[in-house]
Amino acid sequence: MNRRYRIGVIGAGSRATAFTPQLHTRMTRAELYGVCDIDGDRLDRYVKEQHLEGIRASTDVEAFLNEKELDAVVVTAADFAHCDITVKALKAGKPVYMEKPIAHTLDDAYTMLECQRQTGGLVYMGFNLRASPTYIKLRQLIRGGVLGQVLHITGVEQLHVAHIASFMRRFHRHSHLNGGLLNAKCSHDMDLLQWLIGHEHRVVKISSFGGCDIFKPARQPATHCRLCPSATYNACPYKAPNADDLRAGRATLPRENNPDLYPGDLCVYTHDKDLVDNQTLILEWDHGVRGNFNLQAFQHMGNRTNRIWGEKGVLDFDTLREPNITFTHSATGDVENLHFQPRVGGHGGVDGLMLDRFLDAIESHDVGDAGMKEGLAATLLAIKADESRLTGKTVEIPMEMYEQRPQSV
Ligand SMILES: NC(=O)c1ccc[n+]([C@@H]2O[C@H](COP(=O)([O-])OP(=O)(O)OC[C@H]3O[C@@H](n4cnc5c(N)ncnc54)[C@H](O)[C@@H]3O)[C@@H](O)[C@H]2O)c1
Numbered sequence: 001m002n003r004r005y006r007i008g009v010i011g012a013g014s015r016a017t018a019f020t021p022q023l024h025t026r027m028t029r030a031e032l033y034g035v036c037d038i039d040g041d042r043l044d045r046y047v048k049e050q051h052l053e054g055i056r057a058s059t060d061v062e063a064f065l066n067e068k069e070l071d072a073v074v075v076t077a078a079d080f081a082h083c084d085i086t087v088k089a090l091k092a093g094k095p096v097y098m099e100k101p102i103a104h105t106l107d108d109a110y111t112m113l114e115c116q117r118q119t120g121g122l123v124y125m126g127f128n129l130r131a132s133p134t135y136i137k138l139r140q141l142i143r144g145g146v147l148g149q150v151l152h153i154t155g156v157e158q159l160h161v162a163h164i165a166s167f168m169r170r171f172h173r174h175s176h177l178n179g180g181l182l183n184a185k186c187s188h189d190m191d192l193l194q195w196l197i198g199h200e201h202r203v204v205k206i207s208s209f210g211g212c213d214i215f216k217p218a219r220q221p222a223t224h225c226r227l228c229p230s231a232t233y234n235a236c237p238y239k240a241p242n243a244d245d246l247r248a249g250r251a252t253l254p255r256e257n258n259p260d261l262y263p264g265d266l267c268v269y270t271h272d273k274d275l276v277d278n279q280t281l282i283l284e285w286d287h288g289v290r291g292n293f294n295l296q297a298f299q300h301m302g303n304r305t306n307r308i309w310g311e312k313g314v315l316d317f318d319t320l321r322e323p324n325i326t327f328t329h330s331a332t333g334d335v336e337n338l339h340f341q342p343r344v345g346g347h348g349g350v351d352g353l354m355l356d357r358f359l360d361a362i363e364s365h366d367v368g369d370a371g372m373k374e375g376l377a378a379t380l381l382a383i384k385a386d387e388s389r390l391t392g393k394t395v396e397i398p399m400e401m402y403e404q405r406p407q408s409v
Pocket of ligand 1: 010016036037038039061075076077079081084085099126128184
């Protein structure tokens with residue numbers, strides 16, 4: 001238990017900023033060994049911004065993973081790189097903390113699962129919302145029987161305007177790079193719905209509708225914020241974070257080796273994307289529980305809500321409301337306030353906790369219910385929902401697909 005793990009971070013983008021301070025300064029059980037990113041410019045920028053000068057920094061993923069002094073890795077690389085990095089890490093015998101989503105395609109997810117089975121290595125899925133005390137409480141209530149028989153679960157994710165803008169602007173706008181908005185953003189929610197009901201049951205049918213109804217090319221005033229007419233630009237809630245400085249000549253765009261992935265102040269109404277900006281799902285589990293999920297983007301405050309109906313009443317959950325959880329008894333109408341957790345820090349302060357869970361998993365060689373199969377289950381729902389959205393048909397999910405690659409994938 002006294003061991004201090006030397007952890008490498010692979011993928012030096014915005015998510016990595018949450019982990020580096022945890023590893024570098026706070027954790028007693030771990031330390032930051034080094035950072036790796038295939039893009040040397042992004043790596044240099046990251047090292048500078050995070051004040052990590054002198055730390056091991058590498059652009060060669062395979063060589064980095066095979067360094068003797070490295071004990072384990074946190075993968076915060078882009079979704080399309082998760083499979084390649086995980087396979088290399090498992091072959092190098094290094095435990096992996098994997099950011100959600102597990103992968104951008106089912107093919108990649110199955111490849112990762114197969115490699116993990118062959119090598120016997122460890123991959124911990126970083127579904128950080130599961131570490132939030134409010135979700136833990138909600139799960140205890142549902143599974144503890146407060147509702148009696150559970151009938152229906154709803155989930156809603158509202159993205160605030162800057163959040164959806166960042167998806168419309170960067171590489172996420174191409175679904176072939178991230179598996180679609182539902183997979184890239186709402187794999188958290190696809191996981192939560194299944195985790196709240198219990199992974200011993202499976203979603204077996206799914207229907208979905210959705211579209212890109214606001215971020216349409218017909219509304220595009222200019223290709224980039226810096227070229228946008230002033231009145232339109234000033235009124236636009238989706239302007240790129242550094243666009244004021246670019247327009248005033250106080251800044252230049254950071255050098256990007258692949259400007260298609262990171263196009264800076266690209267207009268959110270651009271034509272070269274295939275992302276939805278709203279989507280709704282209907283789900284049915286194998287034991288008859290039904291549910292729905294709704295992704296909406298045009299909100300001032302980002303939040304999540306759930307409502308769960310059972311024979312004895314209704315549980316309501318809202319990340320922003322005080323209290324977060326109420327229970328309305330069906331027989332009397334009495335409303336009980338069951339839980340309130342003030343918001344603390346980014347991600348509710350759980351990133352350090354997630355690292356602790358990862359280290360526990362390494363020590364016990366047990367990821368519990370946060371393994372690759374749960375990662376696959378979340379991406380499976382997202383991808384099958386999109387299949388339904390695009391074909392206009394209800395999609396059945398054979399139980400086998402939660403375990404292994406079916407013949408057709
Ligand atoms: N848990 C959460 O709430 C949460 C929040 C944000 C992002 N994420 C996840 O974290 C990951 C990173 O997201 P981000 O917003 O930091 O993205 P980002 O685009 O800011 O950074 C991704 C980095 O990965 C690097 N990269 C790409 N291919 C690589 C490869 N083959 N090897 C090594 N590095 C590679 C890129 O150069 C880039 O620097 C994504 O999977 C995303 O879904 C999770």
